[in-house]
Amino acid sequence: MKIDTAYSFCVIxxxxxxxxxxxxxxxxxxxxxxxxxxIKYLSAVLPRTIxxxxxxxxxxxxxxxxxxxxxxxxxxxxxVWGAHEVSRNMYVSIIAGTVCYMLLTRLL
Amino acid sequence: xxxxxxxxxxxxxxxxxxxxxxxxxxMMMYTAGYSxxxxxxxxxxxxxxxxxxxxxxxxxxxxxxxxxxxxAFFINARHLFxxxxxxxxxxxxxxRSPYMVFSLTDETYSILVSADYGEGLNRDRAAFFIAxxxxxxxxxxxxxxxxxxxxxxxxMEGIEFSAAAFFIVVVIEQWEKSASKLPAxxxxxxxxxxxxxxxxxxxxxxxxxxxxxxLMLLGDRIRIKEGMTDEN
Numbered sequence: 001m002k003i004d005t006a007y008s009f010c011v012i013x014x015x016x017x018x019x020x021x022x023x024x025x026x027x028x029x030x031x032x033x034x035x036x037x038x039i040k041y042l043s044a045v046l047p048r049t050i051x052x053x054x055x056x057x058x059x060x061x062x063x064x065x066x067x068x069x070x071x072x073x074x075x076x077x078x079x080v081w082g083a084h085e086v087s088r089n090m091y092v093s094i095i096a097g098t099v100c101y102m103l104l105t106r107l108l
Numbered sequence: 109x110x111x112x113x114x115x116x117x118x119x120x121x122x123x124x125x126x127x128x129x130x131x132x133x134x135m136m137m138y139t140a141g142y143s144x145x146x147x148x149x150x151x152x153x154x155x156x157x158x159x160x161x162x163x164x165x166x167x168x169x170x171x172x173x174x175x176x177x178x179x180a181f182f183i184n185a186r187h188l189f190x191x192x193x194x195x196x197x198x199x200x201x202x203x204r205s206p207y208m209v210f211s212l213t214d215e216t217y218s219i220l221v222s223a224d225y226g227e228g229l230n231r232d233r234a235a236f237f238i239a240x241x242x243x244x245x246x247x248x249x250x251x252x253x254x255x256x257x258x259x260x261x262x263x264m265e266g267i268e269f270s271a272a273a274f275f276i277v278v279v280i281e282q283w284e285k286s287a288s289k290l291p292a293x294x295x296x297x298x299x300x301x302x303x304x305x306x307x308x309x310x311x312x313x314x315x316x317x318x319x320x321x322x323l324m325l326l327g328d329r330i331r332i333k334e335g336m337t338d339e340n
Contacts (some may be wrong), residue, residue: 003141008167011176012146015163016153018180019187021214025189032165035196042323043332045291047221048282050189051275052295053312054214057186058272060308076269080276081179082239090277094121101277102266 072104114238121217126269130249135257136164144254151250159183190217204236211239222278288333
């Protein structure tokens with residue numbers, strides 16, 4: 001397939017600039033010397049909220065409407081949780097959950 | 109270089125997810141007729157997993173530049189909320205600060221908000237190495253997919269779950285460490301609610317916006333529970 005170099009370059013450039021914009025905007029908006037009190041508060045608590053939403057975002061492809069009704073994802077999440085309660089070791093928990101997921105998506 | 113060693117240890121959970129997603133992206137680029145240099149440039153300058161994968165479809169379809177810009181914005185709009193946690197932290201990082209802002213992906217964000225640096229480490233240098241190491245994994249993944257995707261025989265489908273598993277571990281550890289469980293509960297309830305109402309493709313941004321508003325409303329309760337004082 002023949003690619004259009006100038007066009008492709010523009011698309012990548014736009015994606016890069018827009019991505020940087022979304023990451024930089026908070027720093028631009030709150031660039032003044034004194035950080036507002038509510039930003040300090042949010043910086044302490046918002047990550048805990050975002051991490052939960054990020055888990056949901058990661059699993060958004062789960063299909064609940066047909067067999068196996070998201071069982072692979074749900075069981076694998078429980079496997080991460082269970083493994084973490086037992087092992088208290090991040091690496092063990094991640095490997096346990098991922099192996100569980102890879103097996104279940106092939107078996108179910 | 110104990111900071112680099114620390115970063116290498118902290119970024120292991122991201123390694124597999126980035127290699128796998130990067131390889132998928134590289135293979136898609138290869139199939140679409142793009143040589144490794146394009147994958148390399150994307151990995152280096154765009155550095156956003158889900159957007160890069162969508163970008164391949166945009167390139168293949170010859171989508172208009174405005175469409176590309178809007179798509180990129182909406183896919184990455186969640187990043188608007190990440191910087192809030194690091195306004196002061198990154199500002200204090202001097203020459204490293206622009207790179208820290210540029211490289212604030214989901215995965216780097218989650219390591220940085222959960223990392224316990226302990227004593228005797230230069231925190232700024234450690235955070236910088238965490239960001240840089242993840243970026244390098246991503247570049248290696250994208251290049252590998254482009255150059256060798258065709259000859260990789262293994263079926264690694266599903267290994268991307270390691271990113272979700274890592275996020276779950278972070279949630280568990282934050283839950284146990286924090287006095288107020290409200291922030292996590294808000295995320296779960298609001299996220300699940302919008303997921304049910306708006307569906308998987310549109311729930312993210314409304315969830316984030318509503319969560320910020322609810323956290324602001326619950327501010328006094330959470331502050332008391334967390335023992336946050338009002339001065340400075």
